[in-house]
Amino acid sequence: MKRRFSLLCICVLSLQMLFASQPNKLNEKRSHFKGKKPKYVFYFIGDGFGLSQSNAAEAYLAALNGKEGIQKLSMNTFPTQGFYTTYAENRFITGSAAAGTALSTGNKTSIGTIGMDASKQKPLVTIAEKARDKGYKVGVVTSVSLDHATPASFYAHQPSRNKYYNISVDLGKSQFNFFGGGGIKHPEGDGKTVKKNSVANMGLDDGAKINDHQENAITLAEKNGYTFVKTNEAFRKIKKGDDKVVAINYRLAGGKSLPYSIDQTEGDLSLGDYTQKAIEVLDNKKGFFLMVEGGKIDWACHANDAATAINEVIQFDLAIQKALDFYEKHPKETLIVVCGDHETGGLGLGFSGSHYHSDFKLLKNQKSSYEVFSARIKEMKKTGASFDQVMKAVRDNYGFDSGEKEMILSEYEIRQMKQAYDQSFGKGEKISNRDQYFQLYGSYDPVTVTACHILAQKAGLGWTTFSHTATPIPVRAIGSGAYLFEGYFDNTDMPKNIEVLMNL
């Protein structure tokens, strides 16, 4: 049987090579591009944003609206759709640094590397830098810290994404016109070791202790002409013509990011607000390039928190709507591209325990993100809260055992919660096997992650991992040159298309 199958494989491979020997059609399409080139280019990147995240958000919106099927996100009404592979130079499942570098430079690189080649020796010029050098204004907006892997891939050149201090120094030297969203992680130097391959490290590669007691990166940026804006009042005053602005949110959540959409309160600025402000600042006759990252879809998916992730997708889509509004005014000169760097969580729109049943509106029961809820559990640990007390908090945050029949916890689910409580609070039988523990809870608080799992499962969603996956990522495009983003290609093709379209 095995021999027959090997023969079959050789046969498939030969046929494929024959077919693959045809000229690269995307190259050909690029070189034949004769249309009007876009002056205003938007590059939206959802971190951890795969096909399932998009579809789950659409199903959720339909469910809220009492509609069968889906309610399309704005991005999914774009006329052009394609998808691409994401693997890194040295790993099939990529990370945000290698993926960001592929999307910013058109080169595969090694895991953890920002804007440099796979050997971490040679800096690679990014499309944002090329756009700057050609006289376009350039902006970078993100819901996570401004020195995080995806935004950093557009302006920094560092052998490790963990060199946050060096990255923020690069930010200050970038000459880009606008930065907005989260904060600067370690402006005074990184100063602490990120343990190699630790769970908190989310698969990063670098464990070295790096850069301490340097000149403050913010001070350096200010010397280079940047103004840091931190209050909502000052944010509102930023206007057309302002330059070299770094707008940091007044209220930062974990990792110096914007609070999750689900946790935002009155007065919080959203990703859409930063996108809108970036457009105001960058808008000029010579054109602009704006990268906007929906960075916390990924974080919520790492935690397998479906409700929080879906809300982040919807926020991301609202930011895209700001670009669409701009597009409506300049349809022949604007290009909007929306994509993701990789999928996170192996989100499946079906769960074994719920069989063929889905009920996405149940997700609306969740009140706050895993981040906020984990903090509450952490507080409860200090007082040695009982299982009943913890379950009261769980029921309150996730809406279990409330009015709806579908929200009643089953005997098995309560047992899972009890096991999680025992692990969180160091009671009962400890799970001594590391593999077993990690498969259940990853690096998250057991009570929180189990509650997130149960809610997702009741809605009809399942997860395969707390890490990224390698599934191809959809891209949508509208406007001038959008058709280059049709088909099935590689993430390195993305900036190559933009380069051709912007004459970089």
Added chain:
Amino acid sequence: MKRRFSLLCICVLSLQMLFASQPNKLNEKRSHFKGKKPKYVFYFIGDGFGLSQSNAAEAYLAALNGKEGIQKLSMNTFPTQGFYTTYAENRFITGSAAAGTALSTGNKTSIGTIGMDASKQKPLVTIAEKARDKGYKVGVVTSVSLDHATPASFYAHQPSRNKYYNISVDLGKSQFNFFGGGGIKHPEGDGKTVKKNSVANMGLDDGAKINDHQENAITLAEKNGYTFVKTNEAFRKIKKGDDKVVAINYRLAGGKSLPYSIDQTEGDLSLGDYTQKAIEVLDNKKGFFLMVEGGKIDWACHANDAATAINEVIQFDLAIQKALDFYEKHPKETLIVVCGDHETGGLGLGFSGSHYHSDFKLLKNQKSSYEVFSARIKEMKKTGASFDQVMKAVRDNYGFDSGEKEMILSEYEIRQMKQAYDQSFGKGEKISNRDQYFQLYGSYDPVTVTACHILAQKAGLGWTTFSHTATPIPVRAIGSGAYLFEGYFDNTDMPKNIEVLMNL
């Protein structure tokens, strides 16, 4: 916080409605089609074939070839790629009958319904029937039984996919020119009850006992002029100009299907052989319509058997290559469309326990499908085999604890196997909770499904369900009119495109 989010949702919905009010662009594209219309149309449908199944096969081929990343399947070299939603009239997660009917008629219908509207009252005309009536020759090829949901959706009109006898009677009346692949399930009448919502029923809807002691469906078909061919020798003699042929494989596996690719032996006919024969029989100056189903990708994914599923995808791609060979001879008159009816299993290209690591070549260690291996376990149950004896068989079939370091079973994995053995063989502590049992094993033999899970996990793959999922499905097209299959649309758009292109 919740109020803010509700406002946000209303805002998203309003914006979406504004955007959705633009004219249906696909309709417009169809009505403006001016190109040469295809005379030869191939419609390949992979059952249970989503983006992950395609990508896993490509990663596997690359791994076998010692290459990083992917090795493209032939189908994925097609210039046009799109994807579509699959939900049924009455369920978000569709089934093969409703999905097949959408793909054959352009109408949403209810779960379990074949070629009829959602109320199960009104028959719907399929594109295959319309093609027949317009003078095209028509063929149906599948790796499962010829009366299974997907092929049946092209010629039958029955309120339930479980009415196999009625469906095979419809086959005999269809006047289609060629059928090939699996067998006829119940030619003498169904005669047995399929329990409603039973696990073995894979989410079907109908529990009625139906049609017994009728005239044999094969005899009826023969009266209508059909010739049934069952030996390889007779199969080889089928030639151009032959008509009304039903070619059934000489060796049928479970459900009267072709044996799994991984289980095929010398002399077995493949899906590609049936596709090639269909082309020979149908080829004529007036043109033809050929539907080919890769039907067992779905079954292997229901069982969470990654190695078997991937081999089925590769077989499916080899069948597509037969159509590509034909396309090369008639490039201006041929259209090939390759799609799927839904995804099965929630396959994720990443597993919590393997973190960011993948090693797809490990899957080649598996010797036979879950089907063949389950049968072996069933035999072992009769002799009351010990855990050690069963583990010897497991190690032999899946290659665990063999030469490669990566194939060594961990302490936790051995514990999982022992628990599965206890459940399979009725020993040790029984899992009394139905939810827990189902989430672990679905309706499959616990030893087999656990071994399949462990191998998949070592390779870096995870599953979320034993059922289908609702994730959108990719479509690829090449040839005349292929560009209509670009973008993100609904499964009901698929036959509408083909209708326009074939003037049906």
